[in-house]
Amino acid sequence: MLFLLLVITGLTVPASPASAHAAPVGSNPAPGSVIGSSPSEVTVTFSEPVAPVAGHVQVIAPDGERISGTATVSGNVVRIPVRKAERPLGTYLISFRVISADSHPVGGAITFSVGAPSARPEAPAASTGPHSSVAVAVPLLKTLGYAGMTLIVGPALFLAFLWPRRRSRAGALRTVRIGVVLSAVATAGALGTQAQQGSGAPLWRVSAAELAEVATSQFGLLLLARLTVLAAVAVLLPPLLRARTPARAAATPVRLLAFAGTAPAPPAPSVPAPSVPAASGAAATGAAATRPAIGRVRGATVLLLAVAGLATWPLTGHAVAVPLPAVTVAAGVVHMAAMAVWIGGLVTLAAFLLRGTNPRVLGVILPVWSRWAALAVLWLVVAGLVHAVVQLGRVSALWETDYGRLLAGKVAILAAVLAVAAVARRLVVRRATGALRRLVGVEVAAAAVVLALSSLLVQVDPGRVQAARDRAITGAGTSETLTTDLYTVQFNIYPVELGEYNTVHAFLYSPAGAPLRAEEWQLTARLTDPALEAVPQPIAGLETGNQALGSVSFPLPGTYELTFTIRTTALDRATVRTTVTVTG
Template identity: 65%
Template sequence: MLLGALVASPSPASAHAAPVGATPAPGSIVGSSPTEVTVTFSEPISPVTGQIQVIAPDGERINATPTVQGAVLRIPIRSAKRPLGTYLVSFRVISADSHPVGGAITFSVGAPSARPEAATTTGSHPSVTLAVPTLKFLGYAGITLIAGPSLFLAFLWPRKRSRSGAIRLLRIGLALTAAATLGALGTQAQQGSGAALWQVSVSELTAVLTSQFGLLLLSRLTALALLAVLLPPLLKAHPRRISPSPARTPALVAVGAPTPVVAPPVPSAPVVVEASSRVAQFRVAAVLLLSVFGLATWPLTGHAIAAPLPAVTVTVGTVHMAAMAVWLGGLITLTVFLLRGTDRRILGVLLPVWSRWAALAVVWLTIAGGVQAVVQLGALPALWQTGYGRLLLAKLAVLAGVLTLAFFARRLVTRVTGSGASGLRRTVAVEVAATVLILGLSAVLVQVDPGRSAAAKDGAVTGEGVSETLTNSLYTLQFNIYPVEVGEYNTVHAFLYTPEGKPLPPEEWEISTRLTSQNLEAVKEPLLGLTPKHHALGSVTFPIPGTYEIAFTIRVDDLNRATVKTSLTVP
């Protein structure tokens, strides 16, 4: 229910890069069919096989294999059988942060015509839209269930409490993270193709596995497999310091144990002891390195890698996830295993230590999250003007509530008997529930366009504009106005034909605009005749939003003149 509600709010965006330019220009009219179409994006992209098309006016697909140079998509095209009319460029690519980018633009050769239909959709199937944030949530839950139990088992576990439950929770965390990673590999192709979750081919999966995204996730799976082998043996029992000299045997004390327990002397040879110690040290170092690398694969396949400062954003992204996993994972471990059934004297030693660690984790969580927010928002207004910013505000609001609960929980740490212990358990349980909500918000947030991309999307090119055909007894007029927005830079292309459809070079062109909601005179503008002579070019100004009457007055010869009219709405 939680994820369903989150996914129903701002839906995950299907684009994180944005098309910012194209040749031919969107909505433009050119004299002859080009041999290549280029689309420029706001960040580097990679093409999705089979999902980049150029459709001719008669519906024929005319593109060859596209190529990519950084942020520029180049699409070679062949001459169409019927070259005159409107062409559709439909694209679906993968942005630098591994998210799909879909869209379409148009241009015309000679004169506009009816827009052809693309062979495939550029949107994401609902099953994929739901599956992606769900898998993100499961992955985040998995790493918290790895970090929390591991931390407590290594440093804070009471000697007399069974470790089997915490070890089992750790294994569940490993399994959840692996399942989420496999799911991400299995849905990446569908994000690119727009197909349903169950519609994927072997060739598409192969392409995903050999991509940078796929190689990083395969590396994460390898790290998880190694952790599954190395971690449990290290955490099944307290590590003992082995000394060759009985006189120097240290006292080993479990956290909260009432009396120290002295380890018996071990009559092992010094060489054996040293080798055992080195093996343990190697395992610990390997676990730490694998953990850091595994965590880094998330920002390396997300917003962070496409940000203006990738080295900084990947680093703080890794720190952010580590701090989150330690904090939330520790809370879950406390709630499930330790706050009930543990002697109050042991809790009196354990909880203050955990409280300090949790506070440190929150400090790093806040610092890393602040840096991420500054980079990804780009500007302060994006905090309330974009879906990303509003989701971030919701996450911060919940986090503020959790920190308030954590403050009261710290005060209860010193009172772990009677009603104090009961209040602590309730407070921590609510804290866990709230932080699970934060995980859900995070799972959706990483799928939404970051605020910094709002400017790029605002300037994204589209095929929008107005194309229409007007007729009377003297002629047929086809025209296009682009982009139809407030201001003076609205380009007009006009093409004149006889009623039978043959090119008709006129003697004079004129266009006028009149805002219908006000009693104003029409504003007349000339149109410049071009070659071919039945083609004219000009511009019109729309000073304010509203509905305008557009009138074309055309003199076809010395005696015959006629006016045709239509209306359009300027947003």
């Protein structure tokens, strides 16, 4: 039920708007611009450092020919060498697919023109976003990874410190192994889908060369390190969690009672130990002294590996693409560790301990766990607050961005869970086990939703990115050629959006195709539904003779009729019309 809830929650929230965490903020030539000759290089500037996806950064000439060489990157500037097209006049398209600093793909297209605008070349499919199969697989894999981590940490803590002596450990040990497998599958899946996120290909279409390129990138090396950590934990952790030796098992209730603030029961009458030969006794004493030392070394090793493994999560996400990466990475490790302790502990209680355990034993275990959970939640909130402050950037992003709204929803659910946990803590004091079972079930279900929302948050643009996205350039605009018996006019309007700042660049030619000088240019725009009066727009001829530059205002969304009236001589005048649609 837990995993079903996670999957449903993860898949029912749209993930498609969240594939890009860097934004293009400039280019040379400028988007929508018209230049006199073909450039030898074009550049695209992004809001943060990026890495180009091989074969998916290109410049396409007006006739559809690819004229670009291998793209290079310097920080947040991508440089693309280009050769002269066979037919250089017309509109060019810069199509790009890059990987942002937080490992997410960014795709898009920008246009510019040489001489005069023409029909826009068709953009490659890779620039439109990831394939639907990849868009579904990525958040699902992240959810499985988070779930696997909680199934490792929670049961492991209980088995190491709070497990009742008379309860079987088999189920909890099996859960730890399942957690390791889930985390490994999620990590391998992330490695196997990164190339498709970059190329825009479906999930099943990936080459060995692409996988090798991912594996040798910083993202791939971090995930391979995580797989190595998981393999080491799978070997080192189970021996620490299996049944304890009689001496250690006898000491466990005493420690737990001390944690719970209850005086231990009087010790049982001593039983004389069987006599053993001196040499054998010395050997046994040495072996007994060695085993705890080995256990301590193994435990310290597992703890260090756990911290290293947890660090690979923020290092491959939003935390590294901020002004204070050391702070956000540290906060990310603490946040994930606290989350795994809290949710994993709840799952362990609900699945193994609240039923079938002697109430007296629960009376010892639950107060200790209650204090651990309170500390975990405290660190969870503190680390989450640090991360949210850095990622939101401004308070208004909390309600103006998808990231902020998801974060607010997560906080609201978390607050409700904490209210339930407060009631559960009072029940622990009263030792009302039956009601406690129901409340823990509610906590687990709500925590599952929090976990799913976390997997979505790492896919959504952080609030701090919104400012860059507001400045982002696009290939938006329209180009068209209109013809009369008197002339042919080609024009480009950029970017075709609500407001006054839509640039119009027009070119005039004779019916034979030669540049034609205009004596007068007029342009009007009229909203057709509802029908309004035509409004004159500012436009004027340039010194080049056959060109005019102006602007057009679109105050409301809808379809506008554009009318060009051009006088070529004192007597010759003609009018052409077309329509453009402006969305809200």
